[in-house]
Amino acid sequence: MLRNSVREFPAVAPLPSRPHEAPILAASGIDQRFIVKGRTTTVFDAFDFAVEEGSFVSIVGPSGCGKSTLLKLMAGLESASGGEILFKGKRVDQPPKGVIYVFQQYNKSIFPWRTVLENVGFGLEHQDGLSRASRREQCQEYIRLVGLEGYESYYPSQLSGGMQQRVAIARALVCKPDVLMMDEPFSAVDALTRATLQQLVLKIWQSLPVTVVFVTHDVDEAVYLSSRVVSLGRAPAHIVDDVRIALPYPRDAVRTRSDARYIAARERLLSRILAAETACPVDAKPERAEQPA
Ligand SMILES: Nc1ncnc2c1ncn2[C@@H]1O[C@H](COP(=O)(O)OP(=O)(O)OP(=O)(O)O)[C@@H](O)[C@H]1O
Numbered sequence: 001m002l003r004n005s006v007r008e009f010p011a012v013a014p015l016p017s018r019p020h021e022a023p024i025l026a027a028s029g030i031d032q033r034f035i036v037k038g039r040t041t042t043v044f045d046a047f048d049f050a051v052e053e054g055s056f057v058s059i060v061g062p063s064g065c066g067k068s069t070l071l072k073l074m075a076g077l078e079s080a081s082g083g084e085i086l087f088k089g090k091r092v093d094q095p096p097k098g099v100i101y102v103f104q105q106y107n108k109s110i111f112p113w114r115t116v117l118e119n120v121g122f123g124l125e126h127q128d129g130l131s132r133a134s135r136r137e138q139c140q141e142y143i144r145l146v147g148l149e150g151y152e153s154y155y156p157s158q159l160s161g162g163m164q165q166r167v168a169i170a171r172a173l174v175c176k177p178d179v180l181m182m183d184e185p186f187s188a189v190d191a192l193t194r195a196t197l198q199q200l201v202l203k204i205w206q207s208l209p210v211t212v213v214f215v216t217h218d219v220d221e222a223v224y225l226s227s228r229v230v231s232l233g234r235a236p237a238h239i240v241d242d243v244r245i246a247l248p249y250p251r252d253a254v255r256t257r258s259d260a261r262y263i264a265a266r267e268r269l270l271s272r273i274l275a276a277e278t279a280c281p282v283d284a285k286p287e288r289a290e291q292p293a
């Protein structure tokens with residue numbers, strides 16, 4: 001499995017210009033422009049990005065730089081104005097079966113009128129040839145994996161925010177995605193719940209053959225979780241930094257954060273983000289304002 005090679009990076013270092021594993025997802029020359037009331041915002045202009053199979057890639061960057069837009073384009077939830085997205089070498093023009101997107105607001109991902117078991121089972125409802133018993137068994141497996149055993153008959157309103165997010169994760173995983181995309185999945189939960197969800201996502205990534213693309217504002221979270229961190233600058237989005245994280249797995253919530261490699265990666269990313277923001281502050285964002293024809 002590719003997973004092992006992803007974990008054996010020798011040091012925190014810039015990525016080579018060509019990734020050494022085949023990309024499972026690749027954005028090539030993408031343009032994305034939004035026109036609102038005659039103003040054009042160029043979010044991407046001939047932007048290239050690739051995600052190696054089996055990796056855990058985090059994307060960090062300032063608010064509004066295009067992180068969510070990039071995820072939605074790669075998940076086939078939005079169409080680019082130009083360029084192409086390839087998933088396993090095939091052009092993406094609708095959400096591909098192997099890519100699942102978990103929303104930041106978990107209440108967008110799960111149905112309040114369904115129990116935990118029914119919510120998780122939703123992912124399997126459109127799969128033909130599965131018996132009721134096998135469907136239930138698969139749901140139970142992922143409910144166990146996310147630590148919600150015993151809560152199968154609970155409704156989302158009877159669960160904490162962290163538990164609801166676990167339901168959303170189990171529902172995504174039951175479809176056995178090749179790529180799990182998570183857009184700031186833990187921003188709405190408290191610090192302790194966040195730490196346990198981080199451990200959960202790492203456990204999932206280590207035990208399943210899944211590639212994770214994770215958006216966060218939090219550089220510490222990105223370094224802690226990832227095999228690679230990509231930092232985006234804004235307007236139009238561009239790669240400010242792209243580093244492999246040399247820390248071994250499994251990672252430890254306390255020890256990993258005091259590791260010299262963790263500190264070095266964090267310092268490097270933060271200093272480059274701050275330098276990029278100083279060079280292009282939000283007020284001076286080079287957004288083109290055009291009048292409609
Ligand atoms: N559907 C849309 N219509 C118009 N503009 C949009 C649309 N979606 C995104 N944008 C614009 O694209 C830019 C990037 O938005 P995006 O949501 O990708 O940023 P982000 O990096 O995810 O920000 P945040 O960290 O705040 O979530 C913003 O300027 C936003 O206003």
Ligand SMILES: [Mg+2]
Nearest residue numbers: 067068069183
């Ligand atoms: Mg966003």
